[in-house]
Amino acid sequence: MPGNCTYLNGNSLGPLPLRARHHVSEVLRQWEQLGVEGWWRARLSATLAAEEMEASWFELAEKLAPALARIVGAEPKEVIATGTITQNLHQLLATFYAGNGDLLATSLDFPSDSHVLRSWARRLGKTVRLVPAADDGYSLDPKVIEDMLAEPGLEVAVLPTVLYRSGQLLDVQKLSKIARDNGVFLIWDAAHSAGIVDHHFHDDEVDAAVWCNYKYLSGGPGCPGAVFLHSRHHEEEAGSGASREAGLPGWWGNDKATQFEMRLAHEPAGGAWGLQTGTPCIVGLAALAGALEVFEDVDMEEVRRQSLRMSDYLYRQIRRLLPEVVVETP
Ligand SMILES: Cc1ncc(COP(=O)(O)O)c(C=O)c1O
Numbered sequence: 334m335p336g337n338c339t340y341l342n343g344n345s346l347g348p349l350p351l352r353a354r355h356h357v358s359e360v361l362r363q364w365e366q367l368g369v370e371g372w373w374r375a376r377l378s379a380t381l382a383a384e385e386m387e388a389s390w391f392e393l394a395e396k397l398a399p400a401l402a403r404i405v406g407a408e409p410k411e412v413i414a415t416g417t418i419t420q421n422l423h424q425l426l427a428t429f430y431a432g433n434g435d436l437l438a439t440s441l442d443f444p445s446d447s448h449v450l451r452s453w454a455r456r457l458g459k460t461v462r463l464v465p466a467a468d469d470g471y472s473l474d475p476k477v478i479e480d481m482l483a484e485p486g487l488e489v490a491v492l493p494t495v496l497y498r499s500g501q502l503l504d505v506q507k508l509s510k511i512a513r514d515n516g517v518f519l520i521w522d523a524a525h526s527a528g529i530v531d532h533h534f535h536d537d538e539v540d541a542a543v544w545c546n547y548k549y550l551s552g553g554p555g556c557p558g559a560v561f562l563h564s565r566h567h568e569e570e571a572g573s574g575a576s577r578e579a580g581l582p583g584w585w586g587n588d589k590a591t592q593f594e595m596r597l598a599h600e601p602a603g604g605a606w607g608l609q610t611g612t613p614c615i616v617g618l619a620a621l622a623g624a625l626e627v628f629e630d631v632d633m634e635e636v637r638r639q640s641l642r643m644s645d646y647l648y649r650q651i652r653r654l655l656p657e658v659v660v661e662t663p
Pocket of ligand 1: 443445522545558
């Protein structure tokens with residue numbers, strides 16, 4: 334830890350897990366000894382999803398999917414470690430936003446989300462409607478979000494699970510249902526909840542979500558982020574059996590079985606796995622593998638209970654010792 338401090342910056346960059354250091358060194362050694370052969374012959378061994386797994390670099394992202402999926406309450410094919418939040422948002426909009434209606438976001442969003450949405454609205458001649466901040470200036474009124482999700486002419490919405498400015502946690506299950514009932518495709522930015530909140534993305538019928546793995550999950554600076562896509566969106570047309578093609582397709586989103594046949598036609602890998610684009614950063618994925626190993630023994634519901642207990646303790650101490658401090662988290 335820098336300066337032997339108590340490190341409380343997991344909301345920005347989680348600390349280094351020893352298993353991440355182990356796997357990064359392992360990949361560097363493999364690179365040195367195997368060169369390009371590492372894509373097939375390297376074996377990164379980790380205990381994930383309660384199993385000893387051995388993954389070549391070629392299949393590493395897919396092999397991490399079950400462990401990553403467990404953390405957000407998803408099925409393995411619904412999740413993939415790839416890209417960044419920014420890139421994955423562009424990917425989801427390219428795939429699911431046809432420009433038949435407006436976009437919805439909030440005025441308290443992280444700038445990158447706003448940049449993405451504005452670019453798509455501009456391209457398709459539509460508007461980004463913004464949920465205004467509540468009177469305190471740092472939180473959102475859930476009732477206003479509910480009403481705006483039900484307004485006519487809306488096609489896609491992006492909402493934060495947790496607001497990075499105030500720690501406000503939105504009701505993912507309830508808002509996802511309201512969006513669904515109104516025919517709005519809702520994408521959650523879970524940057525500030527993945528690894529700290531017990532999500533149930535599959536059961537809550539969330540359409541899609543994006544998050545980074547470098548915060549609470551401690552996957553390392555700039556390690557690949559993640560995207561969730563619910564299984565009901567995996568086919569081009571429900572019941573067609575044809576895997577949906579990404580709006581921004583690339584060879585790493587091709588079916589692994591035919592990827593190296595180098596055909597010009599794209600054959601999408603099923604589910605979220607087909608949302609990958611180009612060659613992933615294996616050093617970053619190796620660090621993430623180590624971080625996910627640490628989470629293997631972690632029950633996300635217990636993490637949430639513990640987080641609430643610690644926050645409660647902190648609030649009580651603040652009230653007792655620092656009465657002048659205002660707690661802004663709703
Ligand atoms: C809420 C939120 N959204 C988006 C981003 C951008 O993430 P990335 O740099 O992985 O695209 C961040 C980065 O910290 C964030 O906190």
